[in-house]
Amino acid sequence: MGLRLFNTLSRSVENFVPRDPRGTKVDLYCCGPTVHNFAHIGNFRTFVFADLLRRYLEFKGYEVRHVMNITDVEDKIIKGVSASGAGLTDYTRRYEAAFLEDFRALGGLLPHHMPRATEHIREIIGLIENLLGQELAYRASDGSVYFSIEKYRAAGHRYGQLLNLNFDAMRVGERVSADEYDKESVADFALWKARVADDGAVSWPSPWGEGRPGWHIECSAMSMKWLGTSFDLHLGGEDLIFPHHEDEIAQSEGAGLQAPGERFVKYWLHAAHLQVDGKKMSKSLGNFYTLRDLLAKRFTGREIRSLLLTAHYRAPFNFTLENLAGARTALGRLDECFAKLREIAGETKAAPNEKVLAEFTAAMDDDLNVSAAWGGIFDWVRELNRSLEAAKVTAAEASAALATWQRIDQVFGVGQKPDAEAPPEISALLEKRQAARKAKDFKLADAIRAQLKTAGWIIEDTPKGPRLKRP
RNA sequence: GGCGGGGUAGCCAAGUGGUAAGGCAGGGCUCUGCAAAAGCCUUAUGCGUCGGUUCGAUUCCGACCCUCGCCUCCA
Numbered sequence: 001m002g003l004r005l006f007n008t009l010s011r012s013v014e015n016f017v018p019r020d021p022r023g024t025k026v027d028l029y030c031c032g033p034t035v036h037n038f039a040h041i042g043n044f045r046t047f048v049f050a051d052l053l054r055r056y057l058e059f060k061g062y063e064v065r066h067v068m069n070i071t072d073v074e075d076k077i078i079k080g081v082s083a084s085g086a087g088l089t090d091y092t093r094r095y096e097a098a099f100l101e102d103f104r105a106l107g108g109l110l111p112h113h114m115p116r117a118t119e120h121i122r123e124i125i126g127l128i129e130n131l132l133g134q135e136l137a138y139r140a141s142d143g144s145v146y147f148s149i150e151k152y153r154a155a156g157h158r159y160g161q162l163l164n165l166n167f168d169a170m171r172v173g174e175r176v177s178a179d180e181y182d183k184e185s186v187a188d189f190a191l192w193k194a195r196v197a198d199d200g201a202v203s204w205p206s207p208w209g210e211g212r213p214g215w216h217i218e219c220s221a222m223s224m225k226w227l228g229t230s231f232d233l234h235l236g237g238e239d240l241i242f243p244h245h246e247d248e249i250a251q252s253e254g255a256g257l258q259a260p261g262e263r264f265v266k267y268w269l270h271a272a273h274l275q276v277d278g279k280k281m282s283k284s285l286g287n288f289y290t291l292r293d294l295l296a297k298r299f300t301g302r303e304i305r306s307l308l309l310t311a312h313y314r315a316p317f318n319f320t321l322e323n324l325a326g327a328r329t330a331l332g333r334l335d336e337c338f339a340k341l342r343e344i345a346g347e348t349k350a351a352p353n354e355k356v357l358a359e360f361t362a363a364m365d366d367d368l369n370v371s372a373a374w375g376g377i378f379d380w381v382r383e384l385n386r387s388l389e390a391a392k393v394t395a396a397e398a399s400a401a402l403a404t405w406q407r408i409d410q411v412f413g414v415g416q417k418p419d420a421e422a423p424p425e426i427s428a429l430l431e432k433r434q435a436a437r438k439a440k441d442f443k444l445a446d447a448i449r450a451q452l453k454t455a456g457w458i459i460e461d462t463p464k465g466p467r468l469k470r471p
Numbered sequence: 472g473g474c475g476g477g478g479u480a481g482c483c484a485a486g487u488g489g490u491a492a493g494g495c496a497g498g499g500c501u502c503u504g505c506a507a508a509a510g511c512c513u514u515a516u517g518c519g520u521c522g523g524u525u526c527g528a529u530u531c532c533g534a535c536c537c538u539c540g541c542c543u544c545c546a
Contacts, residue, residue, distance in 0.1 A: 043546045237545075
């Protein structure tokens with residue numbers, strides 16, 4: 001069985017068949033961050049999901065082209081820029097760098113291309129000109145350009161591919177901002193926003209006057225530039241389904257650049273929101289954790305990543321520090337097991353355990369069922385631990401298990417805990433304690449253990465002698 | 472109001488028309504000078520509620536309840 005994924009277009013799980021006639025190349029676009037602040041881990045859930053899919057596709061042998069845009073011009077950014085007095089680029093690059101640093105800490109593989117909106121103004125203007133030429137867009141008196149949903153539909157397109165839209169029942173217009181009074185219809189959306197005084201220096205020349213791109217158009221322009229006018233996978237958070245992705249489809253298919261019979265995107269995938277105490281984690285509710293908050297609480301990127309990878313991407317997931325601590329313990333079990341196996345394996349090489357990999361693949365093929373995959377892994381680890389306990393593991397078996405984990409971790413990307421080298425003074429204390437134990441001076445031995453614990457090291461006495469661990 | 476997800480143990484979370492994976496936490500035991508780690512055992516007659524179909528439903532159907540989200544700022 002091959003990979004199956006839930007496509008928002010059909011609202012059902014479909015067989016994944018790449019557009020590539022040879023079936024090897026896969027193009028993946030994920031709507032990236034708006035760099036106006038530090039991203040919170042709810043934001044990162046989506047990016048970790050995209051990373052997981054990219055890694056799994058690579059695991060399956062596909063050649064993946066992964067593009068994630070950086071939205072570096074937008075209302076909140078402009079507010080931030082004028083508040084900070086910095087230039088647009090100075091302002092956004094700082095948060096972009098922070099984002100990439102955080103993403104790396106979470107074990108994310110960098111996308112192959114990370115186009116910035118401000119560096120694609122020409123492509124954006126070109127696309128808007130195309131839409132104006134087809135009369136799917138219109139100029140407002142203030143110099144803004146809007147997309148006309150009515151004309152788009154009149155041209156035979158369907159608006160509402162990703163969700164059922166009931167135009168009569170929509171509470172449309174409740175939050176129409178004052179600068180959009182010039183729209184022909186409240187449902188229309190901005191392709192180009194004419195410059196207003198509050199924009200400060202943030203504007204670009206265009207055939208319609210100074211201004212800046214609307215939000216949706218940048219993703220259409222950049223995805224089509226880097227992946228072509230039709231591509232396989234487009235990902236994002238579930239809140240982007242409407243209007244962002246619906247509008248992307250409208251612009252991109254309205255522009256009519258696709259080959260006959262081809263769509264803009266074949267598979268749309270959306271990640272559910274992270275929740276905190278049962279509520280959506282969001283900046284506006286203030287109930288969010290940034291990665292930095294969690295690192296400050298001494299959690300690690302791999303622990304956070306592994307927690308994000310315990311739940312299916314389409315299910316809401318309640319984020320708690322308690323569960324994060326649980327993820328740490330669970331990873332610790334894996335670390336322990338593999339550390340023991342490494343001691344046994346030595347330099348022996350062996351091929352991975354195909355049965356374990358087959359089970360893993362079956363779970364992941366099923367719309368990235370990570371929970372089932374982890375279930376299989378922990379069953380396997382229990383078996384390994386039993387064999388280890390009985391001292392029945394050969395070097396070849398240990399090596400095979402390690403090779404298996406290496407393959408799996410190519411997808412999960414939680415890695416292995418780096419071996420901590422104890423500094424000389426710590427080793428000296430350890431030896432002192434061993435001497436005390438030999439002399440049956442357990443009071444002194446326990447005192448030294450307590451001292452080491454304060455210094456951040458935990459002692460485990462094993463038949464082979466004591467081992468030092470960092471908690 | 473419209474639309475779309477969810478409701479499975481203390482906390483997370485898979486799954487199936489035939490009697491509930493896995494993780495964390497908790498309890499017992501083994502091992503240990505004591506710990507730690509690891510292992511074994513243990514923790515849901517129950518899968519939101521009520522009906523229906525069926526030999527049998529947590530799984531299918533219907534109604535309802537609760538909850539989260541989207542409805543033009545949003546991962």
